Amino acid sequence: MPDWGPPLLIGAAIGVIVGYFVARQSAAVQPIQGGVVAHIGNYVASSAVAALAPTMAIAAILFHIRFLTDLAIFVALVVVAAVALIVFGAVEAPTVAGRTP
Numbered sequence: 001m002p003d004w005g006p007p008l009l010i011g012a013a014i015g016v017i018v019g020y021f022v023a024r025q026s027a028a029v030q031p032i033q034g035g036v037v038a039h040i041g042n043y044v045a046s047s048a049v050a051a052l053a054p055t056m057a058i059a060a061i062l063f064h065i066r067f068l069t070d071l072a073i074f075v076a077l078v079v080v081a082a083v084a085l086i087v088f089g090a091v092e093a094p095t096v097a098g099r100t101p
Helices: 005-029 036-062 067-097
Strands: none
Touching (some): 005 036
């Protein structure tokens, strides 16, 4: 396994757990009307954002990952969150406006 694998897996596990609570709180504040796909996009984006800080800290402090590798992990998590939010927005926006996607 590459040297960045274990911190990414540990951070992803933390993100999945914390992301559940973040997505639930987000849905409580602003109800999601876009169906299952919108809920999945919200959850994946919440998990990716929640995994950012723990993954960076674990990679840098515990595993002594190089800065550029740590930066690549950060960018990858941000891209995952951005794509999930684009999917969420593409499904949610027409529903909120009164049209079906």
